[in-house]
Amino acid sequence: MAAHGxxxxxxxxxxxxxxxxGFGGSARNWRPQLRALKDAFAVTVxxxxxxxxxxxxxxxxQARAEAVVADFAAVADGASAAPLVAxxxxxxxxxxxxxxxxxxxxxxxxxxxxxxxxxxxxxxVSASALAFADAIERDGLEAAGARFAWGPNAxxxxxxxxxxxxxxxxxxxxxxAHLLREYLAQLETPAELANSLALLxxxxxxxxxxxxxxxxxxxxxxxxxxxxxxxAVVPEAxxxxxxxxxxxxxxxxxxxxxxxx
Numbered sequence: 001m002a003a004h005g006x007x008x009x010x011x012x013x014x015x016x017x018x019x020x021x022g023f024g025g026s027a028r029n030w031r032p033q034l035r036a037l038k039d040a041f042a043v044t045v046x047x048x049x050x051x052x053x054x055x056x057x058x059x060x061x062q063a064r065a066e067a068v069v070a071d072f073a074a075v076a077d078g079a080s081a082a083p084l085v086a087x088x089x090x091x092x093x094x095x096x097x098x099x100x101x102x103x104x105x106x107x108x109x110x111x112x113x114x115x116x117x118x119x120x121x122x123x124x125v126s127a128s129a130l131a132f133a134d135a136i137e138r139d140g141l142e143a144a145g146a147r148f149a150w151g152p153n154a155x156x157x158x159x160x161x162x163x164x165x166x167x168x169x170x171x172x173x174x175x176x177a178h179l180l181r182e183y184l185a186q187l188e189t190p191a192e193l194a195n196s197l198a199l200l201x202x203x204x205x206x207x208x209x210x211x212x213x214x215x216x217x218x219x220x221x222x223x224x225x226x227x228x229x230x231x232a233v234v235p236e237a238x239x240x241x242x243x244x245x246x247x248x249x250x251x252x253x254x255x256x257x258x259x260x261x
Contacts, residue, residue: 008045011034016079017257028052037250049071089242090113100202113249135147149165193225203260204226207232208231209238209241234249
């Protein structure tokens with residue numbers, strides 16, 4: 001099915017779980033979780049705007065937070081009329097969280113994996129996102145991706161790096177640059193969102209890999225700021241934690257989702 005030019009898939013039956021993938025990924029990144037959860041949940045995944053099988057982002061204004069969050073809302077509309085579990089990884093975690101902040105009555109729980117973060121300097125992910133966008137436009141997807149997405153500083157093991165590269169190269173370069181500048185570079189930090197997060201009193205699972213040095217501070221900050229959150233730190237996993245350690249992540253997800261019943 002499609003919503004606002006999005007490629008959307010639902011697998012399984014039961015209570016609704018909507019998962020948004022990370023920057024440069026696609027709905028395919030959730031395959032281990034679909035296999036693990038579809039017997040108990042209706043799991044909806046989609047390709048974000050500007051990614052894979054969804055429509056490209058033609059203008060910068062189409063890549064701003066309100067548009068990306070509206071996509072999540074449209075997918076949620078198609079998935080369930082009842083409160084759902086909203087989740088995502090990296091950029092997708094930021095989207096799921098902002099959907100919950102905008103529509104708290106629609107969310108029964110949150111699953112936030114590898115929340116996006118950048119270097120200690122700059123505001124949030126701003127510095128690295130802007131540099132990444134410039135590199136895409138100047139050097140192309142392969143060279144920019146090798147520097148920012150799957151290179152030695154990305155916190156990925158060899159298998160995860162290969163997965164990321166394969167998925168990244170299927171996207172539209174200008175769409176990715178727009179999303180980096182207009183969305184990821186503008187994300188607020190947990191400290192900046194603290195007052196709003198304190199009011200979001202729904203069960204939340206925050207998942208991060210031990211080798212994901214960039215996301216660990218943000219994950220800990222979110223777990224501390226959300227009033228009903230638990231933090232799961234997954235050993236031997238980098239940024240794409242759900243693919244690096246699918247069995248451990250799936251076990252954490254099953255335990256958390258079972259607690260909602």
